[in-house]
Amino acid sequence: MRILIPGGSGQVGTLLARHLHTSGHDVTVLSRHPQPSPWPTLPWDGLTRGPWVAEVDRSDAVIHLSGRSVNCRYTPENRRQIFDSRVKPTLLLGEVIAASPTPPKLWMNASTSTFYRNAVDEPQDEYTGELGDLPSQRGTHEPADLPETWSFSVDVAHQWEQALAAVPTPRTRKIRLRSSMVMSSDAGGVFSVFSKLARLGLGGTQGSGRQFVSWMHDIDYCRATDLLLEHPEITDETEGVVNMTAPEPLPNREFLRILRQAWGQSLGLPATKWMLEIGAMAMRTETELILKSRRVAPAVLLKHGFEFSFPTWPEAATNLVTRLKRAV
Numbered sequence: 001m002r003i004l005i006p007g008g009s010g011q012v013g014t015l016l017a018r019h020l021h022t023s024g025h026d027v028t029v030l031s032r033h034p035q036p037s038p039w040p041t042l043p044w045d046g047l048t049r050g051p052w053v054a055e056v057d058r059s060d061a062v063i064h065l066s067g068r069s070v071n072c073r074y075t076p077e078n079r080r081q082i083f084d085s086r087v088k089p090t091l092l093l094g095e096v097i098a099a100s101p102t103p104p105k106l107w108m109n110a111s112t113s114t115f116y117r118n119a120v121d122e123p124q125d126e127y128t129g130e131l132g133d134l135p136s137q138r139g140t141h142e143p144a145d146l147p148e149t150w151s152f153s154v155d156v157a158h159q160w161e162q163a164l165a166a167v168p169t170p171r172t173r174k175i176r177l178r179s180s181m182v183m184s185s186d187a188g189g190v191f192s193v194f195s196k197l198a199r200l201g202l203g204g205t206q207g208s209g210r211q212f213v214s215w216m217h218d219i220d221y222c223r224a225t226d227l228l229l230e231h232p233e234i235t236d237e238t239e240g241v242v243n244m245t246a247p248e249p250l251p252n253r254e255f256l257r258i259l260r261q262a263w264g265q266s267l268g269l270p271a272t273k274w275m276l277e278i279g280a281m282a283m284r285t286e287t288e289l290i291l292k293s294r295r296v297a298p299a300v301l302l303k304h305g306f307e308f309s310f311p312t313w314p315e316a317a318t319n320l321v322t323r324l325k326r327a328v
Helices: 011-022 053-057 076-099 148-166 190-199 218-230 232-238 252-263 273-282 299-303 313-327
Strands: 002-006 026-031 041-043 061-064 106-112 173-179 181-183 215-217 241-244
Touching: 002 011, 011 026, 011 181, 011 218, 053 076, 061 076, 076 106, 076 148, 106 148, 106 218, 148 173, 173 232, 181 190, 181 218, 190 252, 190 313, 215 218, 215 313, 218 232, 218 241, 232 241, 232 299, 241 299, 252 313
Parallel strands: 002 026, 002 061, 026 041, 061 106, 106 173, 173 241, 181 215
Antiparallel strands: none
C-alpha cells in the first residue's frame, strides 16, 4: 500500500514508519523538521497546503499522528500549542482529502485514551466506556475535586476527534485511534523514562499507586495497525473508534514493581502526591500524566480475533528491557 504519515517523525511515527517500510509498503512521512530516513520525508507545517498535497492524492491510507508533546506545564501558551498542533492539521487534512480527485480509502487519526473517565473500578472500552468530563461538565461522571488540568486533557481529546469529523469525506473511511502509552525500546520514549527511574532506585509507587496504567507494546501497536489497514470495517460498530492498548492495564504500584524486577532493581523509593507535584514543577511537566487512572480495554481488537504478542506487562517489560540492554 501507499501510506502517508503526517506527523510521523516522533517516537510512535518513527517506529510505525519503520515497521510499514520493512513490511514492503510505500511509506512517506510529513514532518515540520524532515530528517534523513530510509523512507521519503517531506516538509509540511500542518497549517497550509504545499507539494505534499500530491501525496494525499496517490495514497491508499493516511495515518495522522501530529501533536505537540503533552509532557509540559499546561501554561496558556503550551495549551494553545497542544490544541493547535492537533486540531488545525486534522482540519487541514480533512479539507485536502475531501477535495482530492483520488482520495485515500482510509484515514486513521491519532486520539488518546485520556478521552475516558478517571476509572479505577472497571475497564473503559469502545462499547461501554464513559467519556471524561469537559470543563463545563465538572462532576458529571468524575469527582468535582479533580484538577482542572485533567479536564483540559479531555477537552483536547474531544476537539481533536471533532476536527476529524468536521469535514465530510464520503469516499474515505475514518478511524479514531484512542491510544495508550506505546512502550518501545527506542531512545527518548516513555519506556526509557520509566526505566531510568527504576534503574536509579526511584521507581517506587507514585501517589496512591491505585491509579491504573494503560500501555501497549510497540510490536502490538504496529501489528494492530496492520489489522486496521487490512480490515478497517471492524470499527464500524463503534463509529470508527478503536482502543490501541494492551488487554491488561494494571495499578501503578504493580506496573512499577514489575518494571523494577525486569531491571533487577529491588529498591524503589515511593513518591507521595505532594512530592510528585514538586518534581513535576521542577521537570516542567504535569502530574496528570502519572496520577490519572487510565483503565482502558481493547474490546474491538479482541472481538475481531487480534492476538496480542505481549498481552501482559511482565512479558512486555522483560522483552523491552532485553532490547534496551542490547542497544546499549
